Amino acid sequence: MAQSTGERRFLSVEAANGLKMISPTAIYATLLLAVPLVLIFAYSFMTDSYLSILSDFQWCNYYGNCASYKIVDGVLTPLQPYQGVWSDPLAQTLLMRSLYVSLSVTAATVLLSFPVAYYVSFHVEASRKSIWLFLITIPFWTSYLIRVFLWLAILGYNGVVNTTLMGLGIISEPLSFIVYNANAVVITLAHAYAPFAILPIFVALEKIDRSLLEAGRDLGESPFMTFLRVTLPLAIPGVISAIMIVFIPTVGDYVTPALIGGPEGKMIANLVQLQYLKLDNYPLGSATAISSMILVAVTLISGLALAKLFARIYGRLSGSTVWAVSVLGAAVTCVAFSAACWTIGWVIGPFVAKFLCIAVGHIGLLIGLKLTEARP
Amino acid sequence: MKGGGFKVYAIAYLIFLYAPIVLLPMFAFNNAAIIAFPLSGFTTKWFAALWEEQALWDAAKNSLLVGVSASIGATILGIFAARASTRYAFPGKAGILGMIMLPLVLPEIILAVALLVLLLGLGMPLSLMTVTMGHILVCTPFSIAILSAAFQSLDKSLEEAAYDLGETPVTAFGLVILPLVMPGIISSLLICFTISLDEFIMAFFLAGTESTLPVYIFSQVRFPQKVPVIMALGTILVLLSIILLTTAEYFRRRGIARTGGKDTGGFL
Numbered sequence: 276m277a278q279s280t281g282e283r284r285f286l287s288v289e290a291a292n293g294l295k296m297i298s299p300t301a302i303y304a305t306l307l308l309a310v311p312l313v314l315i316f317a318y319s320f321m322t323d324s325y326l327s328i329l330s331d332f333q334w335c336n337y338y339g340n341c342a343s344y345k346i347v348d349g350v351l352t353p354l355q356p357y358q359g360v361w362s363d364p365l366a367q368t369l370l371m372r373s374l375y376v377s378l379s380v381t382a383a384t385v386l387l388s389f390p391v392a393y394y395v396s397f398h399v400e401a402s403r404k405s406i407w408l409f410l411i412t413i414p415f416w417t418s419y420l421i422r423v424f425l426w427l428a429i430l431g432y433n434g435v436v437n438t439t440l441m442g443l444g445i446i447s448e449p450l451s452f453i454v455y456n457a458n459a460v461v462i463t464l465a466h467a468y469a470p471f472a473i474l475p476i477f478v479a480l481e482k483i484d485r486s487l488l489e490a491g492r493d494l495g496e497s498p499f500m501t502f503l504r505v506t507l508p509l510a511i512p513g514v515i516s517a518i519m520i521v522f523i524p525t526v527g528d529y530v531t532p533a534l535i536g537g538p539e540g541k542m543i544a545n546l547v548q549l550q551y552l553k554l555d556n557y558p559l560g561s562a563t564a565i566s567s568m569i570l571v572a573v574t575l576i577s578g579l580a581l582a583k584l585f586a587r588i589y590g591r592l593s594g595s596t597v598w599a600v601s602v603l604g605a606a607v608t609c610v611a612f613s614a615a616c617w618t619i620g621w622v623i624g625p626f627v628a629k630f631l632c633i634a635v636g637h638i639g640l641l642i643g644l645k646l647t648e649a650r651p
Numbered sequence: 652m653k654g655g656g657f658k659v660y661a662i663a664y665l666i667f668l669y670a671p672i673v674l675l676p677m678f679a680f681n682n683a684a685i686i687a688f689p690l691s692g693f694t695t696k697w698f699a700a701l702w703e704e705q706a707l708w709d710a711a712k713n714s715l716l717v718g719v720s721a722s723i724g725a726t727i728l729g730i731f732a733a734r735a736s737t738r739y740a741f742p743g744k745a746g747i748l749g750m751i752m753l754p755l756v757l758p759e760i761i762l763a764v765a766l767l768v769l770l771l772g773l774g775m776p777l778s779l780m781t782v783t784m785g786h787i788l789v790c791t792p793f794s795i796a797i798l799s800a801a802f803q804s805l806d807k808s809l810e811e812a813a814y815d816l817g818e819t820p821v822t823a824f825g826l827v828i829l830p831l832v833m834p835g836i837i838s839s840l841l842i843c844f845t846i847s848l849d850e851f852i853m854a855f856f857l858a859g860t861e862s863t864l865p866v867y868i869f870s871q872v873r874f875p876q877k878v879p880v881i882m883a884l885g886t887i888l889v890l891l892s893i894i895l896l897t898t899a900e901y902f903r904r905r906g907i908a909r910t911g912g913k914d915t916g917g918f919l
Contacts, residue, residue: 293739300732300791304751307788311765318768335882359831391664394657407661409900414668417840417892418849420865421885424872435674458917469668520756527758529852534872544760551764552856561768564761 319562336562388472396480415470455537479513697883710867721786722843728795737802763856777859785853790843801835834906841899
């Protein structure tokens with residue numbers, strides 16, 4: 276009894292010390308991060324007025340018709356009408372394009388990075404791993420703006436790709452589909468976020484107990500099946516962190532679409548910037564920013580839920596055909612799901628529902644190929 | 652050969668990663684006003700042109716000021732958080748750390764507009780000071796990641812020995828722990844400086860009339876005749892980043908070696 280009281284006191288002293296130690300950083304983050312985030316959430320329900328914000332609660336920044344007000348002769352007068360985020364076709368297009376670009380970037384970086392992480396973890400000598408990781412991270416730390424700008428030099432009409440291909444006589448006029456559109460944004464972002472995808476996957480692969488692989492081989496699995504049923508499932512936590520760490524920031528990327536997106540490749544961050552700095556409409560800008568985060572959260576949560584569902588269903592199966600059944604099942608589910616989504620979207624009209632469904636299907640497939648059910 | 656195919660792939664991937672950086676000096680020394688192949692001769696005139704840009708020098712001075720202040724601020728906050736997270740167990744630890752690390756994943760534009768709204772709401776004028784505050788917020792998670800590795804590999808018995816020999820927690824920290832994690836601190840300072848030097852969004856939203864180097868570069872990009880000069884500037888910046896990073900990596904490794912830890916590689 277006495278011991279447990281003493282232990283509790285020890286723990287509470289430790290807790291107090293820990294809280295004291297972290298408080299400067301925690302207070303800083305609260306004041307400059309948590310409070311501002313709550314503030315923009317609150318702003319998104321307020322009313323825009325000339326040189327000030329009125330705290331009247333309203334939904335119209337998100338949906339419906341809205342207006343900026345001005346006080347004329349003591350009377351509040353609507354000055355500038357505008358549409359809420361989810362009623363504005365431009366905002367809808369940009370939100371969906373951001374989602375599309377971000378999902379493509381996530382899929383490309385994760386799929387392309389996995390073999391690199393695998394190589395460094397499994398085939399590079401222990402002493403040389405950190406030099407490989409260092410080489411992989413260097414480009415990530417060097418001037419983002421300059422790198423984006425160089426992609427313009429590479430992909431542009433007079434860029435490296437076009438001048439080279441034309442010089443070789445392969446094409447007679449510059450390729451236009453690789454610059455000033457969403458494709459260019461995807462290529463540039465996939466390049467920029469590659470290390471972000473490699474590192475978490477590498478860390479997950481490093482944690483795998485190598486004797487498990489030998490056990491798999493000893494039990495008669497081929498190297499490929501061992502990879503599928505042992506290595507891949509154990510790497511999934513790393514893949515999920517990679518997906519999160521690439522997907523979330525890329526939805527809100529500003530520089531790349533601004534510099535090389537052209538009018539066809541602008542994304543939601545460009546609209547947020549316009550609404551805040553040019554239109555000076557803080558409530559609408561806040562509503563747009565919050566909407567993009569809601570979109571991210573919904574996509575990720577439903578994607579993960581779908582993956583869990585797959586895992587549970589296929590976890591019930593057993594035998595050597597489990598993997599084939601899993602993949603086939605996942606594919607069929609995804610196709611059916613996408614088809615259902617297209618139909619719903621087609622019926623509802625605005626393509627919001629449609630894109631959202633496909634987004635969910637994409638991420639679901641990505642993680643859903645999960646194989647989390649393989650029991651090593 | 653073991654992993655032969657993977658090796659080829661990994662090297663191809665590295666080439667993809669480095670392609671833009673390799674092209675940068677080629678265009679910076681190229682004697683032509685447009686960025687295209689074939690190259691048309693060697694020149695250093697774009698570097699010479701850098702000297703005459705007064706706005707560039709102002710921006711560089713601002714960046715230096717912001718970078719030094721932000722890296723010191725973020726590293727101090729990082730030391731507190733890394734020490735707390737590696738040494739103590741306390742309620743709400745995961746939640747508090749999660750909030751502090753949030754800038755790592757949140758799109759910067761969200762952070763920037765949120766801060767903008769707060770600062771304007773408080774009536775605070777936008778200046779280099781506000782940019783520095785934003786940069787501290789962005790850099791702190793990286794600082795914590797580096798310093799946690801340094802604190803993690805620390806042997807707790809060294810600290811206890813100091814207590815037994817009559818040191819107070821404060822003097823023990825100064826005499827025993829600080830010297831051991833010093834390489835981690837230097838590494839954190841360098842990384843934070845590199846991030847701040849490179850950070851655009853916060854500076855764009857929060858700088859008011861002042862501009863830092865990335866803001867200056869962004870403003871110049873729309874003028875085609877300025878492009879080669881920007882390439883020259885980029886070459887210098889990339890070189891500077893690589894030097895800073897290599898130094899940071901050296902100190903990070905030395906720190907881990909000093910505290911007897913195992914190198915897990917990488918900053919993140």
